[in-house]
Amino acid sequence: MRMGEGQRSPAYCTILALRNPRAWVWPRPCPASPLHDLLWSLIPSGANARYSVWHSEPSWPLLPCLSHPDSPAHPLPWGSPSAFWIDPTTDRLSFLLKVSKVVVLGDLYVGKTSLINRFCKDAFDRDYKATIGVDFEIERFQIAGIPYSLQIWDTAGQEKFKCIASAYYRGAQVIITAFDLADIQTLGHTRQWLAEAQRENEPGSSFVFLVGTKKDLLSGPACEQTEMDAVHLANEMQAEYWSVSAKTGREESSAASQEGASASSPGCC
Numbered sequence: 001m002r003m004g005e006g007q008r009s010p011a012y013c014t015i016l017a018l019r020n021p022r023a024w025v026w027p028r029p030c031p032a033s034p035l036h037d038l039l040w041s042l043i044p045s046g047a048n049a050r051y052s053v054w055h056s057e058p059s060w061p062l063l064p065c066l067s068h069p070d071s072p073a074h075p076l077p078w079g080s081p082s083a084f085w086i087d088p089t090t091d092r093l094s095f096l097l098k099v100s101k102v103v104v105l106g107d108l109y110v111g112k113t114s115l116i117n118r119f120c121k122d123a124f125d126r127d128y129k130a131t132i133g134v135d136f137e138i139e140r141f142q143i144a145g146i147p148y149s150l151q152i153w154d155t156a157g158q159e160k161f162k163c164i165a166s167a168y169y170r171g172a173q174v175i176i177t178a179f180d181l182a183d184i185q186t187l188g189h190t191r192q193w194l195a196e197a198q199r200e201n202e203p204g205s206s207f208v209f210l211v212g213t214k215k216d217l218l219s220g221p222a223c224e225q226t227e228m229d230a231v232h233l234a235n236e237m238q239a240e241y242w243s244v245s246a247k248t249g250r251e252e253s254s255a256a257s258q259e260g261a262s263a264s265s266p267g268c269c
């Protein structure tokens with residue numbers, strides 16, 4: 001389906017803007033379906049970008065990626081897998097794919113936002129500000145000279161936001177389930193969080209991490225016991241286990257967490 005020149009839906013205007021970078025218009029919010037339909041119809045058949053792109057629904061977060069890289073408002077870097085442009089040689093939409101979507105889940109107050117802030121900004125805030133719905137950060141880096149972006153989705157732990165946050169689980173290459181090492185109940189709840197995220201994804205399509213937070217708050221036998229429990233649960237979940245402190249900024253090694261973490265795993269905090 002290609003829309004005719006006479007049609008001027010917001011999605012179509014966006015495509016026109018993409019075709020002519022000198023005439024960029026900042027996309028305005030528009031209903032998800034016209035944009036979805038139009039873009040879907042333009043994706044080259046066989047493009048393996050489909051998966052990433054269409055899992056960025058619901059589509060309001062898709063809209064900012066249509067804006068110009070120089071726009072101060074753009075929250076997604078140009079070149080993320082959710083970003084697309086018209087390839088002048090083929091006149092088709094093209095995609096950059098080197099993005100991984102990470103979702104961070106867990107009970108309220110376990111320290112999900114703090115974990116992300118430490119990772120992305122190397123900062124820690126002791127004041128609690130509950131996440132409303134979802135938030136996200138982009139972290140860009142290179143591995144062997146190849147640029148990658150991590151699209152990190154911070155979900156709210158509060159029950160009332162669950163239905164909003166769960167809409168963002170789809171297409172996650174990485175699922176991080178966080179619990180508070182100082183609050184053992186939150187460990188038990190990680191099973192449920194993971195089940196909900198996995199329900200939205202193909203079986204085996206996501207790497208799973210179980211992360212115990214606030215390691216600085218406890219030590220001694222109680223901590224070791226919690227970590228042992230966490231490692232066992234991580235094995236059940238087929239997850240990799242980490243104990244971390246966003247406050248100190250360190251992954252704190254312990255016998256239990258060493259046992260749970262694989263040698264190839266990247267340090268988080």
Ligand SMILES: Nc1nc2c(ncn2[C@@H]2O[C@H](COP(=O)(O)OP(=O)(O)OP(=O)(O)O)[C@@H](O)[C@H]2O)c(=O)[nH]1
Nearest residue numbers: 109110111112113114126128131157214245246247
């Ligand atoms: N001591 C200590 N406190 C932490 C650590 N991580 C987070 N906190 C504190 O725990 C509180 C909750 O942290 P958040 O990161 O906002 O928790 P959250 O899981 O994102 O909470 P929701 O957005 O409600 O789901 C804040 O007051 C943080 O400062 C840590 O590693 N050590």
